[in-house]
Amino acid sequence: MNMKLFDVYPLFDITPVKAEGCYVWDDAGNRYLDLYGGHAVISVGHSHxxxxxxxxxxxxxxxxxxxxxxxxxxxxxxxxxxxxxxxxxxxxxxxxxxxxxxxxxxxxxxxxxxxxxxxxxxxxxxxxxxxxxxxxxxxxxxxxxxxxxxxxxxxxxxxxxxxxxxxxxxxxxxxxxxxxxxxxxxxxxxxxxxxxxxxxxxxxxxxxxxxxxxxxxxxxxxxxxxxxxxxxxxxxxxxxxxxxxxxxxxxxxxxxxxxxxxxxxxxxxxxxxxxxxxxxxxxxxxENLVTNAEKVGNFLLQELSRISGVKDVRGKGLMIGIEFDEEVKPIRQKLLFEGKIFTGVSGAHIIRLLPPLSLTMEQAAYFIEKFEKVLSELHVHSNEID
Structure with a gap:
């Protein structure tokens, strides 16, 4: 009999095996944009x-x-x-x-x-x-x-x-x-x-x-x-x-x-x-990463604040909370499994972004595009999830 792990973490069915910069690859070869940074831990990018x-x-x-x-x-x-x-x-x-x-x-x-x-x-x-x-x-x-x-x-x-x-x-x-x-x-x-x-x-x-x-x-x-x-x-x-x-x-x-x-x-x-x-x-x-965090963060905060269906956007730099009236679990899962983007949460109603400080403007714009697409497909409009 094999020793069991003490089961205290709810786990996504994803096994990361490689990472570089702001990207993570799983054991099936899928590439994910990492906007969670392993819970704000990855500051200068994976495997620098x-x-x-x-x-x-x-x-x-x-x-x-x-x-x-x-x-x-x-x-x-x-x-x-x-x-x-x-x-x-x-x-x-x-x-x-x-x-x-x-x-x-x-x-x-x-x-x-x-x-x-x-x-x-x-x-x-x-x-x-x-x-x-x-x-x-x-x-x-x-x-x-x-x-x-x-x-x-x-x-x-x-x-x-x-x-x-x-x-x-x-x-x-x-x-x-x-x-x-x-x-x-x-x-x-x-x-x-x-x-x-x-x-x-x-x-x-x-x-x-x-x-x-x-x-x-x-x-x-x-x-x-x-x-x-x-x-x-x-x-x-x-x-x-x-x-x-x-x-x-x-x-x-x-x-x-x-x-x-x-x-x-x-x-x-x-x-x-x-x-x-x-x-x-x-x-x-x-690499002037503190300045980059401010610049890319300001872009994300500005773009997120204009998206229909978002109740509130808070934070500074690359520490951002996106609040909805309804639970965000479907949004996060769709971003992860279909959009191939890691995000975090704060409770049931807030998506949390904590990417590496090396996140580029192009990667941030890519996220905004995918995020809007996910919200549209889930019919998240006027602060309602159908």
């Missing part, structure tokens, strides 16, 4: 030759040693990240995933403030591990062991609700996504984010910007919060940071001081992860 070469060369020298020794690639990654993001004065802690990045950010906030309580927001998603699942607005994934009185989930973009909670001066941190991803591509109001930053400083709470999905150029800025004047105490990253290789990180304000043993990880910042992260930053810089 610089990326492949960098990881291969590193593996030939040394693939792993623990954080008990100096790993020069960690500093190289930090230097390049600081230069490209404009956040040279921040400190970098490396880990393996977005959930781990958020866990460490919350832990650091609690160490720094001596407090326990955390504010997050409705429709927010921060991960599936202990502390971060407690501040995620999805009761279905919160097990009894994760339940806590320390998590306060407030209405999004409601500064009065935040101010009321902060007045007790017992909040360790406020965590908010640069753009809400799983919750439906909701962009924080710039005034709300800036007032939130001011209130956190007034009440001694730390502001954590979760840029795990919205960061690394996806929004058309390196981080989505950079559309505002906010300077967060911490910024969490993952997904596009490694273009498929597991890596996460926390950018930490210089005001926060570390001590040995405060945070730790076995695999975080290993040689291969750093090689992947360095390659991503080099490619992003050489």
């Amino acid at each position: 030759p610089v990326y492949v070469s960098k990881i291969g060369e590193q593996l030939q020298r040394i693939g792993f040693y623990s954080n008990s020794v100096k790993i020069p690639q960690q500093q190289e990654l930090a230097d390049k990240l600081g230069q490209l993001s404009g956040l040279d004065d921040y400190q970098l802690f490396l880990c393996n995933s977005g959930a781990e990045a958020n866990e460490n950010a919350l832990k650091l906030a609690s160490f720094a403030t001596g407090r326990k309580r955390v504010i997050s927001f409705k429709k927010g998603f921060h991960g599936r591990t202990s502390a971060v699942v407690a501040v995620t607005d999805n009761p279905k994934i919160i097990a009894p062991v994760n339940e806590t009185d320390n998590a306060v989930i407030l209405p999004f973009n409601n500064i009065e609700a935040v101010e009321k909670q902060l007045q007790a001066d017992d909040i360790a941190a406020v965590i908010i996504e640069g753009i809400q991803g799983i919750g439906g591509i909701h962009v924080p109001n710039p005034d709300f984010l800036e007032q939130l930053s001011v209130l956190c400083k007034q009440h001694g709470a730390l502001l954590i910007l979760d840029e795990i999905q919205s960061g690394y150029g996806r929004s058309g800025k390196f981080f989505a919060f950079q559309y505002t004047k906010v300077q967060p105490d911490m910024i969490t990253m993952a997904k596009g940071m490694g273009n498929g290789f597991p890596i996460g990180g926390v950018l930490i304000s210089p005001q926060l001081k570390p001590w040995h043993g405060m945070l730790g990880t076995t695999f975080g910042g290993n040689y291969l992860a750093c090689a992947a992260g360095i390659a991503v930053l080099e490619i992003m810089k050489q």
Whole structure:
């Protein structure tokens, strides 16, 4: 008898075997345009030759040693990240995933403030591990062991609700996504984010910007919060940071001081992860992918907003939500199996686009053409699906 996989994922009957740029091929030879990027992970494109070469060369020298020794690639990654993001004065802690990045950010906030309580927001998603699942607005994934009185989930973009909670001066941190991803591509109001930053400083709470999905150029800025004047105490990253290789990180304000043993990880910042992260930053810089994300994203947002049957279009750059009055499952399936285009969803009514940042204008126009064709064939007009 063969061991069975623990069946927790609903799977499409597609087996990808090859990928390049913005395309994926299955085992039957079909080519798909990838507008999902493996859930916002593929930032610089599949199998980019610089990326492949960098990881291969590193593996030939040394693939792993623990954080008990100096790993020069960690500093190289930090230097390049600081230069490209404009956040040279921040400190970098490396880990393996977005959930781990958020866990460490919350832990650091609690160490720094001596407090326990955390504010997050409705429709927010921060991960599936202990502390971060407690501040995620999805009761279905919160097990009894994760339940806590320390998590306060407030209405999004409601500064009065935040101010009321902060007045007790017992909040360790406020965590908010640069753009809400799983919750439906909701962009924080710039005034709300800036007032939130001011209130956190007034009440001694730390502001954590979760840029795990919205960061690394996806929004058309390196981080989505950079559309505002906010300077967060911490910024969490993952997904596009490694273009498929597991890596996460926390950018930490210089005001926060570390001590040995405060945070730790076995695999975080290993040689291969750093090689992947360095390659991503080099490619992003050489190919101006942040600018490309803004340009192609603006085109998509403009074109999608004129399509009949679409209720709303939201987002920035190449992080886009397309909302309908009815469920989008038929649209997504038809796009995938007939149009050969991968897309994502946010709940039942929103199609989510998270393509590689290398998406071209021609590929974007091709998607618009196929998308309109699918909507027409499904009779999606005037916000109705027949």
